[in-house]
Amino acid sequence: MTSRHLTIALDIMGGDHGPLVTLPASLRAIRQYPHLTLLLCGDESVILPQLESLTDAERQRVEIIHTEQSVGMDELPTSALRNKKHSSMRRMLELVEQGQADACVSAGNTGALLAMSYYVLKTLPGIDRPALISSLPTASHKKVYLLDLGANVNCDSQTLFQYAVMGAVQAEQVSGITAPRVALLNVGEEQIKGNDVVKATAHLLSETPGINYIGYVEGNDIFTDAADVVVTDGFVGNIALKSCEGLGKLVINEVKRVSEQNIFTRIMAKIALPLLRKIYSRVNPDQYNGASLIGLRGIVVKSHGNAKSDAFLYAIREAMQEVERQVPTKIKDKIEAVLMERP
């Protein structure tokens, strides 16, 4: 990373563990990155005592933005939008909107974060809806970007087309993949397969020279390096990943059950369980590295609600990376370019 000074706003109160996780991660980030300033949004009386361990120089790169409210993890997005105007989540987004922060990170309520981000930051020109994107592991230890993971459950072909463009930019800028291979998630690889929306999107993409569109992939291909970016609507993306998560839990339960049989099965479980947990946690998108909300006029990274300090630190780094690569500007430029190119 370069050393241009960056300012990131954090929702200190968000997540299942709130300041217990977000504050230690913040301190680690401040110590690791001398070019980073953090704006800590949350209850000053909770935050202030935790900053004592910082040196004077470090302390100068931390600012507390005191807020009285916080958004509950189970709060309805509509309620959060209406009643939590003074919350740490809302304040963090406003700092980005006002240009006081380059990006923001929250481990809070995903639905509320989506609604508030959309409301406060607005979408980029040419983009109708933001999307939730994350990278997943593949069999050859590469990354594949999957979007949308649940921001939008009713997508038309224009929205999916925009998602394809945004996903390509994210893969190119954040992972450095040149001309990323973009695929649409479908029930078969043949052209005639799929529902009407997917077919219409395929038509749009195949007419767009600026996108390296490679066609359809099936659910099992997500993890096989068949594509760098896999595009689907938020309904399918969410259910696909949650199904994987559910089956993962079933597998872990079975391994535990079998482990009690004898010494060999105990050895098996001792080695297999951490391995399985590691893989499954990487598929749980926000547990691994934070999913990003893209398509907005600002950078918003979502860390897992149940994130530990490591994961929240990773999400801060993800936000820094997106600032340095100017992802929103690149998305804006790309969507303008492809719309111009289109016949």
Added chain:
Amino acid sequence: MTSRHLTIALDIMGGDHGPLVTLPASLRAIRQYPHLTLLLCGDESVILPQLESLTDAERQRVEIIHTEQSVGMDELPTSALRNKKHSSMRRMLELVEQGQADACVSAGNTGALLAMSYYVLKTLPGIDRPALISSLPTASHKKVYLLDLGANVNCDSQTLFQYAVMGAVQAEQVSGITAPRVALLNVGEEQIKGNDVVKATAHLLSETPGINYIGYVEGNDIFTDAADVVVTDGFVGNIALKSCEGLGKLVINEVKRVSEQNIFTRIMAKIALPLLRKIYSRVNPDQYNGASLIGLRGIVVKSHGNAKSDAFLYAIREAMQEVERQVPTKIKDKIEAVLMERP
């Protein structure tokens, strides 16, 4: 099972291995079930020599229905429908349609089987589209029925409603679950979540007293006994299961890779791999026990294309069970009843 005489037609030529798998399974079924007659549709010159090991009494319960054509595993459904009128798959379906067989089983091309079944058998009154249904394992070693697994990728709320009714009948009749709990697959459990089609279906189901509708479940709940029947459209159902399959392969690859490290990791892999393969094969719906095509005026069971003899035998048993429980009649009665009940 009772001992009323049953006649099942089989697509001997279908599947990746064709007669190599379907014939041994047929012979086993004939030996195991004295009340079973099999109509073997396929190339007589291939089938006939394999029947020599049967006793005279057994041989009397086997009839060869000679066909010249077979449907290719990669053949387009439209092509199969138009050009394969004399195929083993088509003949098998006609035998059911003409009342000469009580049910049929194929391991052939799923898309072609769907198209031909719909064309030859037609749907039951009150049912617009057939669905592909299968049972999956759950954490507490019970079964959950998931539909649609890919018969229909464009579903409206009426179709999903009919699927819910059909799924309930299947769970009740085939697995003996009284008043099965029916849920809609969604991105959240709250009433406000979901796309428009799911919300409209929820409304229809909540107004139908004859169905034990319990609300929404998420992808991870498929495997947790949260419901007995999980309803979704064929696009989502197919992608959810294929994603699980893809991740399963990734997990197995990782276990294999790690296994080479030392003696303990070798022990781990030796025990973990068969366990993982067993679980994943049960989630691959047709690999486990055959998926059923329901909603038709006849019983069609789909065995996995890559099925081994055990799996094909299991699919024959599934067909026998559906005949004995008169699943199509029960679906017809149930859909009539719920449509009458609806306000």
